[in-house]
Amino acid sequence: KHIVILISGEGSNMAAIVRAAEQQRWAERFGASVAAVIANKPEAGGLRFARDRGIAAEAVSHKAFATREAFDAALAAAVDAHSPALVVLAGFMRILTPVFVRRYAGRLLNIHPSLLPAFPGLDTHRRAIEAGCRVAGATVHQVTVELDHGPILDQAIVPVLPGDTAEGLAARVLTQEHLLYSRAIERWLHEGAGDTDSS
């Protein structure tokens, strides 16, 4: 089973998943491996990490396309070249069209840095602090056509501490994201959700 990971920047979540796949022996246990990392920005730092690990690392620049639909079609073509059982959005900062989302329905995951359904969208840590939240965290969910609203696979929580800045909270949440995403994907693989021949 091939996993394709989409990134936009540093790809720390992608890196954590690649490391988990090795350390938790996903290949032997689930026949699963990270087949490719694809970024919508050629300068994404995560591409080098993938390349250095011998993982296909490609860029499909959204700037090269006149419409969102054209970009998504090119992205889907790049993704499909790796015959993915699972497509993982990891710090992927693009809103995908319904055509793209429907193409991968049921095998398209995202991680969002808030406890959904609270704080969909951007700037989640500042909003949680301003709302006076005592806890914050991250959510792994199925991607659906409604942004940040798909079925939840798992969540991780962290405390919001007095005097927390958005940056400090973001760092605390990001550490948990790295553990949460790998655990959620491993459970997805274990449940055989990626098996086309599951009876």
Ligand code: GRF
């Ligand atoms: C971070 O803000 C993280 O909370 C969110 O995507 C951003 C970049 O993550 N999921 P990454 O380091 O590129 O994985």
